Amino acid sequence: MPRRSAGLLLYAVDPGGPRVLLVHPGGPLWAKKDDGAWSIPKGELEEGEDERTVARREFTEELGSAPPEDGWIELGEITQAGGKRVTAFAVAGDLDAGAISSNLFVLEWPPRSGRRSQFPEVDRAAWFSLRSARPKLVAAQAALLDRLADALAGSG
Numbered sequence: 001m002p003r004r005s006a007g008l009l010l011y012a013v014d015p016g017g018p019r020v021l022l023v024h025p026g027g028p029l030w031a032k033k034d035d036g037a038w039s040i041p042k043g044e045l046e047e048g049e050d051e052r053t054v055a056r057r058e059f060t061e062e063l064g065s066a067p068p069e070d071g072w073i074e075l076g077e078i079t080q081a082g083g084k085r086v087t088a089f090a091v092a093g094d095l096d097a098g099a100i101s102s103n104l105f106v107l108e109w110p111p112r113s114g115r116r117s118q119f120p121e122v123d124r125a126a127w128f129s130l131r132s133a134r135p136k137l138v139a140a141q142a143a144l145l146d147r148l149a150d151a152l153a154g155s156g
Contacts, residue, residue, distance in 0.1 A: 002079075002083045002084060002085050003044055003083070003084045003085070004044065004045045004084070004085045004086075004087070005042045005043055005044050005045060005054070005058075005084055005085070005086045005087070006042060006043070006045055006051040006052070006054040006055040006058070006086070006087045006088070006089075007039070007040040007041055007042025007043070007055050007058060007059075007086055007087075007088050007089070008040065008041055008042075008055040008056065008058070008059045008067055008072075008088070008089050008090070008091060009021070009040045009075065009088060009089070009090040009091075009144055009148060010041075010059075010067065010090075010091060010092075010093050010095060011090055011091070011092055011093075011148060011152075012092060012093070012094055012127070013092070013152065016129070017129060017130065018129070018130055018148065018149065018152055019127045019128060019129050019130070020040075020127070020128055020130065020133050020145065020148070021095060021097060021125055021126070021127055022038040022039065022040065022125065022126060022128055022133060022136055022137065023038065023039055023040070023041050023062055023063070023100075023122040023124070023125045024037060024038050024039075024122065024123055024124045024125070024126075025037065025039065025121070025122065025123070026102065026105075026119045026120035026121055026122055026123035027105070027107055027109075027119040027120075027123075028107075028109055028119070030123070031123075034136070035135045035136060036135070036136070036137070036138060036139060037136070037138070038126075038133075038136040038137050038138070039137065039138050039141060040086075040088060040137075040141060040144065041055075041058050041059045041062040041063060041122070042055070042058055042086055042088070043057065043058030043061070043062075051087040051089075052072070052089065055067075055087075055088075055089050061102070061103040061121070062100075062102050062103065062121055062122040063095065063100045063101070063102065063122070063125060064099075064100055064101030064102065065095055065100070065101075067091055067093065068091050068092065068093040070091075071091055071092055072089045072090070072091045073089060073090040073091065073148070073151045074089055075088040075089060075090055075144050075147045075148060075151070076088070076147060078140045078141060078143050078144060079140060080138060080139075080140040080141070081138075081139065081140060086140075086141070088141075088144050088147075090144075090148050090151070095125075097124070097125040097126050097127055100122065100124070100125045102120040102121045102122040102123070103120070103121050104118040104119060104120055104121065105118070105119060105121055106118055106119075107119060130145050130148070130149060133145055
C-alpha cells in the first residue's frame with residue numbers, strides 16, 4: 001500500500017500575482033540540494049487520520065505557527081515519484097519565512113558512525129512566485145501550483 005501524506009500550501013495574492021510559501025527539508029542529506037528539493041509543508045497520515053487534521057498538524061510542526069483556519073481550497077491528490085500519494089490544500093495567509101521554528105528529527109550522522117544528531121525537519125522556508133516555485137518543488141508537486149492558479153482564477 002503506498003504511503004499517504006497531507007499538506008497545506010500557504011499563498012498570498014500580490015499585485016504581481018500569487019506567491020506561495022515552500023519549505024526546504026533539513027538535515028545533511030538535503031543541505032546542498034535546491035532545485036527539485038523544496039516542498040509544501042506535509043506529513044504522513046496514520047491509519048484513520050483525517051487529511052485536514054494532518055495538513056494542519058504538519059504545517060504547525062514544520063513552521064512553528066498554526067495555519068489559518070478558514071478558506072481552505074482542496075487541491076486534490078498527486079503521486080510523487082516514489083509512489084507516495086499527497087493530498088493537498090491551499091489557504092491564503094501570511095507568515096514571516098525567516099522566523100520559522102521547525103520540529104527536530106534524529107539521524108545517525110555521519111552514516112555508520114554511531115553518532116546520533118538532531119536536525120530540523122525544515123531548515124528554511126521562502127516565498128516564491130508561481131513561476132519561480134516550479135523548479136524549486138519536488139517535480140510532482142508542481143501540479144499543485146497549476147491547481148491553485150486555476151482555483152484563484154475561478155474565484156475572481
